[in-house]
Amino acid sequence: MHNLYSRFNNLTALLSSCMMALLAAIALSSLVLTADPKGEVHITSVKVIPRKHASKKQDLAFVNFNITADLTPLFHWNTKQLFLTLEAEYTNTQGVKNEVVIWDRIVRRKEDAVVSVLGKNKYMFREVSASFKNVPPAHYALKYNVMPYVGALTYGEAGRTREPVAFPPRKSHV
Amino acid sequence: MIWKGLGLITNTESPIVVVLSGSMEPAFYRGDLLFLTNSASERYHTGDITVYKVPGAAIPIVHRVLETHDKVDTSMLVPAQRMLTKGDNNHVDDIELYNGIKWLERKHIVGKVRGFLPYVGYVTIAMNDFPQLKYALIGILGLLALVQRE
Numbered sequence: 541m542h543n544l545y546s547r548f549n550n551l552t553a554l555l556s557s558c559m560m561a562l563l564a565a566i567a568l569s570s571l572v573l574t575a576d577p578k579g580e581v582h583i584t585s586v587k588v589i590p591r592k593h594a595s596k597k598q599d600l601a602f603v604n605f606n607i608t609a610d611l612t613p614l615f616h617w618n619t620k621q622l623f624l625t626l627e628a629e630y631t632n633t634q635g636v637k638n639e640v641v642i643w644d645r646i647v648r649r650k651e652d653a654v655v656s657v658l659g660k661n662k663y664m665f666r667e668v669s670a671s672f673k674n675v676p677p678a679h680y681a682l683k684y685n686v687m688p689y690v691g692a693l694t695y696g697e698a699g700r701t702r703e704p705v706a707f708p709p710r711k712s713h714v
Numbered sequence: 715m716i717w718k719g720l721g722l723i724t725n726t727e728s729p730i731v732v733v734l735s736g737s738m739e740p741a742f743y744r745g746d747l748l749f750l751t752n753s754a755s756e757r758y759h760t761g762d763i764t765v766y767k768v769p770g771a772a773i774p775i776v777h778r779v780l781e782t783h784d785k786v787d788t789s790m791l792v793p794a795q796r797m798l799t800k801g802d803n804n805h806v807d808d809i810e811l812y813n814g815i816k817w818l819e820r821k822h823i824v825g826k827v828r829g830f831l832p833y834v835g836y837v838t839i840a841m842n843d844f845p846q847l848k849y850a851l852i853g854i855l856g857l858l859a860l861v862q863r864e
Contacts, residue, residue, distance in 0.1 A: 623761065635785070636783050636784060637783070637784040638781070638783050639781065641779075646802065663780065663807070668796070687830070689832065690831055691829060695762075
């Protein structure tokens with residue numbers, strides 16, 4: 541009855557149950573530890589430049605932006621990292637709703653969570669119809685994804701442009 | 715039974731997946747367990763992490779949504795979405811992984827990542843990477859069955 545094997549079996553069973561309970565408690569705790577930090581998103585300039593790619597014409601938009609946000613409240617004991625994205629949101633002339641990520645950053649430490657970036661788009665910003673001509677102005681929003689050590693992934697928005705930003709007419713050079 | 719029930723609730727063919735590659739590091743490492751849902755009425759947003767499988771691909775891929783383009787159709791509950799994805803740890807988007815498809819569509823998507831449990835799935839990867847381990851485990855179990863008194 542009380543041989544080595546059954547003792548080992550009981551001990552590991554107890555340890556794994558305790559581990560599961562602890563992990564569940566941590567996962568649940570992050571549902572309570574919420575924060576809603578806000579920052580500022582400013583678009584300093586937008587340019588549209590036509591590119592010829594594989595014999596097809598394709599407009600590319602170049603966006604310069606200035607974002608500031610203090611996201612330190614999002615870091616608690618179950619925050620592994622934040623994934624920040626700056627995205628453009630607009631509806632084109634064909635009624636297609638678009639969300640395009642133009643910049644992202646991974647924040648892994650609380651010390652790096654005060655974000656102040658004067659930057660330009662990291663990813664190509666294209667229109668599905670290939671042209672930004674007559675496309676209505678776009679909103680730009682800074683969003684975050686809180687990624688936990690264990691448990692549920694949560695999402696939020698830290699800021700957006702107050703007024704939509706128009707796409708200017710095409711330019712032939714940068 | 716539990717697996718199928720879970721699949722029914724979450725509306726996905728595999729509600730739990732194991733991360734097989736390092737393309738989402740440092741968010742997900744090989745062996746991490748992901749919990750998925752795929753609610754039919756929900757649209758996908760940029761920043762969501764999807765698991766998708768394109769025709770001709772051997773294994774499902776876990777990557778983040780970079781672009782969404784929704785064709786709004788009033789006759790349908792959810793808009794027809796076209797998506798582009800990218801792995802956090804990759805430098806370029808996934809267009810090369812789509813086997814000739816231009817955009818990812820809803821039908822390619824297995825689910826949206828909702829929850830995360832680290833390391834647990836590594837057992838399955840270890841058994842694939844080191845088959846000896848699998849045989850050792852089977853051997854030990856067999857031995858125990860023989861040795862143990864009923």
